[in-house]
Amino acid sequence: MDLSLQVNNVTVRYGGFTALDNIRLEVQQHTTLGLVGESGSGKSTLARVIAGLIIPDQGQLLLDAEPLTGKRTREQRKKIQMIFQNPDASLNPKHSIRQILAEALLFHKIVGRAEVEKRSRQLLERVSLEGKALDKYPHEFSGGQRQRIAIARALSVEPSLLIADEPTSALDVSVQLSVLELLGTLKSELNLTMLFISHDLGVIHAVSDKVAVMRQGKLVEVSPKDRFFSRPEAAYSRELLSAVPQMPTMKTSGGLHEPRT
Amino acid sequence: MATTPVLEIEDLTLTAKTQEVLVKDVSFSLNQGESLGLVGESGSGKSLTLRAVLGLLPRGIEQTGGVIRSAADSAMVFQDPRGALDPLCPVVKQVAEVVYYRQRLSRKASRAAALELLHMLGLPDSLRKTDRYPGQLSGGQCQRIVIAMALACKPGILLCDEPTTALDVTVQKQIMETVGRLQQELGFAMIFVTHNLAVAAAMCSRLAVMKKGEIVEQGSTLSVLQEPQNPYTQMLINSVLPVPELAPEGSGVLWT
Amino acid sequence: MKTTTIYPELQTDGPKTTLLRRILNTPSLLAGSIMFAVLILLAVFIPYLSPYDPTEQNLSAFLQPPSAEHWLGTDQLGRDLFTRLIYAARTDLTIMVLAEIIPFCTGIFLGMVAGYYGKWVDNVITLITDTFIAFPFYLIVIIVAFASGAGQRGIYITFILVGWIVFARVVRGLSASFREQEWIASARTLGLSGPRIILRHLLPNVLPQAVVVLMTDMVGLLVAIVTLGYLGIGIAPPTPDWGTMIADGQSFISTAWWLSAVPGFAVVYTGIALSLVGDGLADLWRKK
Incomplete structure (x- = not known):
């Protein structure tokens, strides 16, 4: 399988503080x-480095074997899109949904001016929103809806790599599930490669093919999902996994837990 | 029960x-x-x-x-521990203050009771010597302080x-x-x-x-x-x- | 994972309030706008409302108390006080508005640039604003007024020099905080250039707050215009101006106190009206 993203020895420092310490990471195409x-x-920080929002002090990034330089071309920008955690702040409050989608579509010349309307509606349909949402403003939507709009905007420019930075952490559990389902569907339909960031191991388990663990700016483990969740390599991974509170009903039959720690 | x-x-x-x-x-x-x-x-x-x-x-x-x-x-523990603490007051003093007003002990006894509570919550004993400001503690430690303050009220119900x-x-x-x-x-x-x-x-x-x-x-x-x-x-x-x-x-x- | 369920969270209909309704629900904005509108209407239509000329002297009818003929009486040269008061509003309010245009635009622009780019750009702009703030405003006005001769020019020049600072500071702070927000990050991820983000994304978001600041700043500017007129280095007579009116009436304060009090009241009235509009706009935008 071909590599989509390669992160080679990336280091980021803020003054004396090392935010990223010599990170090496690879993401295979069409995997999460x-x-x-x-x-x-x-x-x-790593997500922002990959998205080109932070320029690393050292190291190199390659997308589809092509190096990403400090000053990225429009085409390189287009290929990596990102969705963010906070649905309250991920859309410009003064722009209508029509403006938000049209800006992305026109800037990267995805469609001509005449087709913007049609494509915007298709994008909204893709994320299960109605076309009349076009004339509304972000504050008129719920958190989950705004996250869907952010997804539509990110996908409008037809990226190959989608970075999702805690996209469901601010949402209610039921909404979280529907947004994750949507991302899963879109990923397979559009052949996306995904970098999915979360502190919630349940979410990571639901979406990932491979799992990478970070601690204090260092990468401590990269393992295939099944191995990570059953036999993690790093002691820290084990510590994380055993700290997750479990549902009593999820326990194996027979030994039901006392409902008190 | x-x-x-x-x-x-x-x-x-x-x-x-x-x-x-x-x-x-x-x-x-x-x-x-x-x-x-x-x-x-x-x-x-x-x-x-x-x-x-x-x-x-x-x-x-x-x-x-x-x-x-x-x-x-009843006493309450909030979601945001940093927001529930006074950033300009050292933490042992904050807990002692609550003990002083709620348990009506002397200042000295309040401080001793506060340190006892903090010990129960598993906070480092170094606080006994040097008091610290909330900003110098981690989020988890701050939450322990907040819980200590709630328990200082000797509540029958913890919210x-x-x-x-x-x-x-x-x-x-x-x-x-x-x-x-x-x-x-x-x-x-x-x-x-x-x-x-x-x-x-x-x-x-x-x-x-x-x-x-x-x-x-x-x-x-x-x-x-x-x-x-x-x-x-x-x-x-x-x-x-x-x-x-x-x-x-x-x-x-x-x-x- | 294929699913066609329509989730309850996807229903997008909610109650929608019109802008008019929201304005009507903001009493301070309504009151301030009405007060200001009354003043503007009077100033615009004064030639049709008053039979008198603001500069026409009538020495046979000087220092008259208010009457049916002269609503607010006459001054020491027999000029109708009400007519002069409203013509003065024309002068002072026109200068106030015109003098704010350039500082408002440059302040917003520099504030956005400083806040968005940060680093050395921000340092330079902050250094300039801090330097200007170190000088008292009136000191600069008086120096410029003497250098450029009395009159409106001094006010315009001074305000172009220093008026932008208050906007730059407010907008810089706002822009710096917006820059950290995720919608700016996603615009950058799209590949939009700095100028484009500043104009298309930042500007509409900082504008409301800047307009609120504009309202309070105009009150300060009006007071400055009037003060300079009062000191005799602002608008030169015979052009009617509230400041010179207050100064002229001062000699007759024991016999005809209204000569000074009425233009003073006009300044306070305008100040209250603009402050209410500013407060109201802030409320209106916050409520959303």
């Missing part, structure tokens, strides 16, 4: 890499 | 100024030493119910019906509003263990508000599921989770994304 870590582990 | 209820709520109704009913006919009772989990999604009214028990409703929201009968003092939501999983586990241990040692009753069913299940013997201001189902934790009667409860349970069980450490056999 789940990136886990606790707060301050550097997982969001 | 004792059976005297320390808290009884009957038909509690909370209404906003705009006439919108936010909590409707909520009833439950809490026995001494018991722990009740209040679970639901955002906007379900679970936090408001908790605030009503404490008598701290936000401005513009009023109790328009029902009664709250409480036989014990917890998503106390572990803002914390990392490993810290969440430690806090859950600490609170569970303290509950057994001190015997307070507890209402634990959370959106995380697994956390509620681990902390509480009974669960009440709230949806849009109403309790749709309540019962013992196991019966609610294993035989949910309400479709909403079922939906919440189905939405939990499970993490598979770890293979026991050292079991190196590969069977891929």
Whole structure:
């Protein structure tokens, strides 16, 4: 299988603080890499480096074997899109949904001016929103709906790599599930490669093919999903996994847990 | 477990100024030493119910019906530990202050009691020598301070509003263990508000599921989770994304 | 994972309030706008409302108290006070609005650039604003007024020099905080250039707050215009102006106190009106 993304020895420092320490990571095409870590582990910084929002102090990035330089071309920008955690802040509050989608479509010349309307409606349909949403503003939508719009905008420019930075962490559990389902469907329909960041191991388990674990700016483990969740290599991974509170009904039959720790 | 209820709520109704009913006919009772989990999604009214028990409703929201009968003092632990602490006051002093006013001890005895509490919560003993500001402590440590302040009131009921939501999983586990241990040692009753069913299940013997201001189902934790009667409860349970069980450490056999 | 379920969270209909209704629900905005509108209407239609000329002297009818003929009486040269008061509003309000245009635009522009780009651009702009703030505003006005000669020019020049600072500071802070928000990050991920993000994304978001600041700033500017007129280095007579009117009436304060009090009241009235509009706009935008 071909590699989509290669991160080679990337280091980011803020003053004396090392946010990312010599990160090496590969993501295969059309797979999802789940990136886990606790707060301050550097997982969001890594996402922003890959998205081109932060220029690393050292190291190199390659997308489809082509190096990504500090100043990326329009085509390179288009190929990597990102969705963010906070649905309240992920859309410009003063732009209508029509403006938000049209800007992306026209800037990357995905369609001509005449077809913007039609394509915008198709995009909304893709994320299960109605066409009349076009004339509304972000504050008129719920968190889950806004996240869908953010997904539509990210996908409008036909990226090959989608970075999702805790896209469901601010959402209710039922909404979380529907957004994850949507991402899963879109990923297979559009042949996307995904980098999925979350602190929630349940979410990571639901979406990933491979799991990478970060701690204090370092990558401590990269393993295929099944191996990670049953026999993680790093002691820290084991610590993380055993800290997740389990549902009593999920326990294997027979030994039901006392409902008190 | 004792059976005297320390808290009884009957038909509690909370209404906003705009006439919108936010909590409707909520009833439950809490026995001494018991722990009740209040679970639901955002906007379900679970936090408001908790605030009503404490008598701290936000401005513009009023109790328009029902009664709250409480036989014990209550104290609250909030979601955001940093927001609940005074950033400009060292933490031991903050806890001692609460002991001084609530337990009416001398200043010196208050400080000793505060240090005792902090020790019980597993905070480093170095605080005995050098007091620290909240900004110098981690989120988990701050939450322990907040819990110590709540316990300094010697509450009969501890109200917890998503106390572990803002914390990392490993810290969440430690806090859950600490609170569970303290509950057994001190015997307070507890209402634990959370959106995380697994956390509620681990902390509480009974669960009440709230949806849009109403309790749709309540019962013992196991019966609610294993035989949910309400479709909403079922939906919440189905939405939990499970993490598979770890293979026991050292079991190196590969069977891929 | 294929699914066609329509989730309840996807229903997009909610109650929609019109802009008009929201304005009507903001009493401070309504009151301020009405007060200001009354003043503007009077200033626009004063030639048709008053039979008098603001500069026409009538020495046979000087220092008259208010009457049916002269609503607010006459001044020491027999000029109708009400007519002069409203013509003065024309002068002072025109200068106030014109003098704000350039500083408003440059302030917003520099504030956005400083806040968005940060680093050395921000350092330079902040250095300039801090330097200008170190000088008292009136000191600069008086120096410029003497250098360029009395009159309106001094006010315009001074305000172009220093008026932008208040906008730059507010907008810089806002822009810096918006820059950290995710919609700016996603615009950057799309590959949009800095200028484009500033104009298309930042500008509409900082504008409301800047307009609120504009309202309070105009009150300060009006007071400055009037003060300069009062000191005799602002608008030169015979052009009617509230400041010179207050100064002229001062000699007659014991016999005809209204000569100074009425233009003073006009300044306060305008100040209250603009402040109410500013507060109201802030409320209106916050409520959404």
